[in-house]
Amino acid sequence: MPKIVDHDKRKDEILEIALEVFATDGYDDSNLSAIAKRCGLSRATLYQYFRNKEDIYYFALKQSTEGMFQKYLRIEWSGKGPIEDILEICDDIMATAERNRSKIKNLVISIGKSDQELEEAVYRRTAKLQHLFRRLLRNGIREGRVSSDCDVDAVVRQIVVLIESFCFQLTFFGGNSAGVIRDVLHSLMRSLEVRQG
Amino acid sequence: MPKIVDHDKRKDEILEIALEVFATDGYDDSNLSAIAKRCGLSRATLYQYFRNKEDIYYFALKQSTEGMFQKYLRIEWSGKGPIEDILEICDDIMATAERNRSKIKNLVISIGKSDQELEEAVYRRTAKLQHLFRRLLRNGIREGRVSSDCDVDAVVRQIVVLIESFCFQLTFFGGNSAGVIRDVLHSLMRSLEVRQG
Amino acid sequence: MPKIVDHDKRKDEILEIALEVFATDGYDDSNLSAIAKRCGLSRATLYQYFRNKEDIYYFALKQSTEGMFQKYLRIEWSGKGPIEDILEICDDIMATAERNRSKIKNLVISIGKSDQELEEAVYRRTAKLQHLFRRLLRNGIREGRVSSDCDVDAVVRQIVVLIESFCFQLTFFGGNSAGVIRDVLHSLMRSLEVRQG
Amino acid sequence: MPKIVDHDKRKDEILEIALEVFATDGYDDSNLSAIAKRCGLSRATLYQYFRNKEDIYYFALKQSTEGMFQKYLRIEWSGKGPIEDILEICDDIMATAERNRSKIKNLVISIGKSDQELEEAVYRRTAKLQHLFRRLLRNGIREGRVSSDCDVDAVVRQIVVLIESFCFQLTFFGGNSAGVIRDVLHSLMRSLEVRQG
DNA sequence: TATGAATGAGCATTCATTCAT
DNA sequence: CATGAATGAATGCTCATTCAT
Numbered sequence: 146m147p148k149i150v151d152h153d154k155r156k157d158e159i160l161e162i163a164l165e166v167f168a169t170d171g172y173d174d175s176n177l178s179a180i181a182k183r184c185g186l187s188r189a190t191l192y193q194y195f196r197n198k199e200d201i202y203y204f205a206l207k208q209s210t211e212g213m214f215q216k217y218l219r220i221e222w223s224g225k226g227p228i229e230d231i232l233e234i235c236d237d238i239m240a241t242a243e244r245n246r247s248k249i250k251n252l253v254i255s256i257g258k259s260d261q262e263l264e265e266a267v268y269r270r271t272a273k274l275q276h277l278f279r280r281l282l283r284n285g286i287r288e289g290r291v292s293s294d295c296d297v298d299a300v301v302r303q304i305v306v307l308i309e310s311f312c313f314q315l316t317f318f319g320g321n322s323a324g325v326i327r328d329v330l331h332s333l334m335r336s337l338e339v340r341q342g
Numbered sequence: 343m344p345k346i347v348d349h350d351k352r353k354d355e356i357l358e359i360a361l362e363v364f365a366t367d368g369y370d371d372s373n374l375s376a377i378a379k380r381c382g383l384s385r386a387t388l389y390q391y392f393r394n395k396e397d398i399y400y401f402a403l404k405q406s407t408e409g410m411f412q413k414y415l416r417i418e419w420s421g422k423g424p425i426e427d428i429l430e431i432c433d434d435i436m437a438t439a440e441r442n443r444s445k446i447k448n449l450v451i452s453i454g455k456s457d458q459e460l461e462e463a464v465y466r467r468t469a470k471l472q473h474l475f476r477r478l479l480r481n482g483i484r485e486g487r488v489s490s491d492c493d494v495d496a497v498v499r500q501i502v503v504l505i506e507s508f509c510f511q512l513t514f515f516g517g518n519s520a521g522v523i524r525d526v527l528h529s530l531m532r533s534l535e536v537r538q539g
Numbered sequence: 540m541p542k543i544v545d546h547d548k549r550k551d552e553i554l555e556i557a558l559e560v561f562a563t564d565g566y567d568d569s570n571l572s573a574i575a576k577r578c579g580l581s582r583a584t585l586y587q588y589f590r591n592k593e594d595i596y597y598f599a600l601k602q603s604t605e606g607m608f609q610k611y612l613r614i615e616w617s618g619k620g621p622i623e624d625i626l627e628i629c630d631d632i633m634a635t636a637e638r639n640r641s642k643i644k645n646l647v648i649s650i651g652k653s654d655q656e657l658e659e660a661v662y663r664r665t666a667k668l669q670h671l672f673r674r675l676l677r678n679g680i681r682e683g684r685v686s687s688d689c690d691v692d693a694v695v696r697q698i699v700v701l702i703e704s705f706c707f708q709l710t711f712f713g714g715n716s717a718g719v720i721r722d723v724l725h726s727l728m729r730s731l732e733v734r735q736g
Numbered sequence: 737m738p739k740i741v742d743h744d745k746r747k748d749e750i751l752e753i754a755l756e757v758f759a760t761d762g763y764d765d766s767n768l769s770a771i772a773k774r775c776g777l778s779r780a781t782l783y784q785y786f787r788n789k790e791d792i793y794y795f796a797l798k799q800s801t802e803g804m805f806q807k808y809l810r811i812e813w814s815g816k817g818p819i820e821d822i823l824e825i826c827d828d829i830m831a832t833a834e835r836n837r838s839k840i841k842n843l844v845i846s847i848g849k850s851d852q853e854l855e856e857a858v859y860r861r862t863a864k865l866q867h868l869f870r871r872l873l874r875n876g877i878r879e880g881r882v883s884s885d886c887d888v889d890a891v892v893r894q895i896v897v898l899i900e901s902f903c904f905q906l907t908f909f910g911g912n913s914a915g916v917i918r919d920v921l922h923s924l925m926r927s928l929e930v931r932q933g
Numbered sequence: 934t935a936t937g938a939a940t941g942a943g944c945a946t947t948c949a950t951t952c953a954t
Numbered sequence: 955c956a957t958g959a960a961t962g963a964a965t966g967c968t969c970a971t972t973c974a975t
Contacts, residue, residue: 171454173371176943176945178944186960188961189961189962190960192947193959197945197946202941253514254454257513257514258449303522306519309511309514309519310507310511313507316455317450317506317510325407325503328496329504329526333526333529373969373970374969383935385936386937386971387934389971390934548957567762567764568764570947570949571948571949571950573885575886582949582950582957583950583951583957584955584961590955591950592949622954651845669959701901702905703909707904708897708901716900719893720898723920724826767966769966777939779967780941780968784938788967789966833963863936909975
């Protein structure tokens with residue numbers, strides 16, 4: 146029997162490392178030598194797991210975003226009200242982003258390369274989340290906990306764009322700047338809240 | 343007169359063209375051949391004006407941002423009040439950014455390359471503007487036109503970060519997404535306004 | 540019985556397939572992966588049967604030419620005369636070549652790689668045949684059925700070279716061009732024939 | 737003024753050398769390093785003259801065959817008769833081929849790579865020559881110097897195929913074998929001659 | 934000043950071959 | 955006997971940069 150290494154596991158390890166390298170150096174300035182070296186492999190060996198550099202990048206990115214927003218879809222709601230719930234989700238997303246800065250950075254840089262496919266992917270991944278936000282807001286309005294002036298679609302759009310901006314700030318200026326976006330998001334949401342007498 | 347007079351002018355022409363090329367192809371995917379060709383010069387000649395590719399990039403960027411925020415510093419104020427004045431400036435900046443998307447894109451991408459120097463440059467260029475905003479807000483509070491709850495420093499920070507985010511959105515997702523940031527900025531500022539009985 | 544019996548058989552199977560691959564892609568453009576895959580084996584396993592790629596090629600070629608000219612050596616002669624006999628043999632050789640174009644192509648290409656060893660091999664394989672031709676011609680002269688002007692050695696040489704040329708034409712330009720060589724060979728031989736009053 | 741080297745001349749020099757290298761090693765087994773080294777240039781410099789390896793090969797081949805058969809088209813005819821004239825041309829072609837073995841070898845190898853374009857090119861280059869042969873033979877028949885049995889088209893075809901075969905033999909087995917083909921061609925033509933009383 | 938010529942350094946990719954299991 | 959894993963050695967190609975004129 147041949148030398149056995151869990152192929153898929155090794156694949157994931159490579160992607161993990163590749164992601165870091167890509168995040169540090171960018172796609173163009175990175176090179177397979179660096180990735181291979183950090184994996185403790187030769188450059189040629191990478192080709193046993195992936196067809197080419199682009200492939201590595203693509204899968205590294207895919208792996209890093211997969212399931213990123215899945216967990217929010219089956220949340221159990223606290224009684225704190227819709228605004229609080231939305232903020233909680235948003236905060237969690239942003240905290241996750243902060244914890245995975247290198248992944249986010251890659252994502253952002255990739256979008257910058259105007260990879261149309263990725264833009265759509267971002268949309269697809271957040272579509273359900275947007276739907277959730279809409280439902281929460283509408284419920285809130287019906288229950289009188291959210292200001293009836295609120296243009297639901299517009300607000301949801303703003304939330305999403307602000308979260309994106311959070312990621313941008315995180316990528317380009319770091320956590321402090323990103324924190325400002327979080328503040329803005331909070332102000333924005335709070336201004337929609339109907340104070341409960 | 344000898345040709346020498348033209349030196350600086352020629353330098354600027356090169357930078358102008360270089361900026362376009364960089365904006366289109368990105369720093370890495372661009373090459374000096376392309377720039378030289380579009381300048382009607384040979385590659386070697388570029389080295390008579392600049393030391394290397396990075397130099398060209400650096401100066402192209404510098405040139406493109408120079409004076410970007412200068413004009414706001416000697417503005418004459420309308421009687422509409424500080425909030426309105428600030429929004430007017432912000433809108434003008436954002437409109438300018440939208441008109442110069444390729445420059446902005448370069449700027450953003452460069453920052454992404456984590457060119458520390460550039461990050462500082464951005465700060466330096468906006469420092470005076472921030473000071474202006476602070477003054478306007480403080481005046482507004484004193485005159486009772488701006489809510490006294492307003493944490494001036496925090497708000498100014500938010501303004502700046504939102505304008506940055508506007509540029510990011512512009513670069514990565516285009517004008518529609520960027521417009522959402524503008525809306526957020528407006529909401530934010532309006533919420534500080536004290537309605538005049 | 541253990542699997543060992545199959546070893547040589549398996550070897551031949553590999554060579555058979557290898558020959559096809561080599562004929563299709565050429566030595567350089569072919570690769571062991573392709574051969575291994577078509578054999579249903581892993582690349583590494585090939586090395587259990589052959590030392591290296593060249594070995595595989597060498598033996599594939601050897602196998603394909605082995606016995607190519609054997610059958611003519613124990614032919615029973617018709618009464619049609621030596622010229623007719625020679626032509627019959629030549630036609631049969633050429634027909635065989637036409638039927639095994641891919642083998643021939645490999646052979647030709649290999650010779651092109653100036654594999655000295657192969658050139659000699661070609662000579663060795665045809666030596667006996669040349670001897671047979673010589674005998675037939677000499678008999679023919681003695682019996683008055685072949686023109687006495689005929690320089691036996693020269694003619695035999697011509698026959699062989701024409702058959703080789705037939706293979707070249709077959710390889711490079713296909714059957715039609717090769718057919719022309721066959722015609723030439725026939726004319727040549729017929730011109731040696733002494734018409735029997 | 738810059739360093740001036742006659743660009744086209746240098747180009748030709750490179751092609752000259754490249755041709756030799758290709759003839760020795762074949763297209764695949766050759767590499768640009770070898771060509772560059774023998775040119776006294778760096779690999780990168782080759783790319784200032786040609787776009788890629790294939791280009792070098794293509795032009796090397798083109799250069800080598802250009803005008804190969806041109807000179808025969810405006811020959812002045814001796815009084816020796818058509819057969820003699822044709823043989824003289826053929827001998828000259830074959831002698832030229834022998835003198836330019838490396839060119840011929842390349843040509844042959846290229847055809848082997850089944851470069852359709854080249855096969856056509858060979859045809860195009862010999863088309864006028866074939867026409868000339870046909871005319872000579874027809875004149876010969878009319879004038880009673882060539883046997884009236886002679887199937888002109890067939891004979892011309894045979895001549896061409898034999899010359900090709902000459903080249904093949906030259907490439908694969910060298911001048912001695914090729915000489916045999918020359919002999920065959922002579923016999924063939926002589927057998928068409930009508931002896932002048 | 935301007936530029937044709939030349940190059941070194943670097944990169945992605947391929948593939949025959951080895952080795953441990 | 956069989957094979958997955960791993961790799962060294964090549965190779966074509968690009969490009970910023972230098973140099974001599």
